[in-house]
Amino acid sequence: MRNIMKILKKKTLKILAKNAPFYKLRIVLFRMCGYSIGRNVYIAEDLIISEALDDVNNLIIGDRVAIGPKVTLVTFSNPNFSKIREYVKTEKGKIVIKDDVWIGAGAVILPNITIGEGAVIGANAVVTKDVEPYTIVAGVPARVIRKLKVENENSN
Incomplete structure (x- = not known):
């Protein structure tokens, strides 16, 4: 019963966060779900986190x-009760989004992905593999568009 209440709480918080009118409120609610979210993060409307609750x-x-x-x-993704269950595997894994990443509108990030520091994900891209730091990717599936040239902050 305790586990069910925990799952219901998380699901309710996710619904509230997805529809919250202010981005700072969205971040507070997503953190209450247990997600690790850094400082100075912006999360726009309608973020969907598809997972096993x-x-x-x-x-x-x-x-x-x-x-x-x-x-x-x-x-987390699986075919549920479909007849194809025995032919495709369930996908489950962590998503890590490093510092200074920009993810464009409508992008989809699949399980077991790390997006490197300073990367840019184009709008509506589907990310199926790790993205290297300071790289722009776009498309379905996402492909490298180009590398970003970043000045060293310590240089004069």
Whole structure:
């Protein structure tokens, strides 16, 4: 019974967070769900986190990350009761979004993905593999568009 109440609480908080009118409120509510969210993060409206509700530590978001509207983060996916269950495997895994990442509107991030520091994910991209730091990816599936040239902060 305790576990059911915990799952219901998390599901309710996710619904409230997805529809919260202010981004700071969305962040507070998502943190209450147990997600690790860094400082100075922006989360736009309609973020979907598709997961097994009893999962913990399956989503880590670094500092200064910007997530556009209608982004979907998938940490758990399976065909449920479909006849194809025996032919496809259930996908389950952590998503790690490092510092200074920008994720465009409508992007989909699949399980077991790490998005490197300073990466940019184009709008409506479907990320199926890790993204290297300071790289722009876009498309379905997401492909490297180019590398970003970043000046060293310590240089004069």
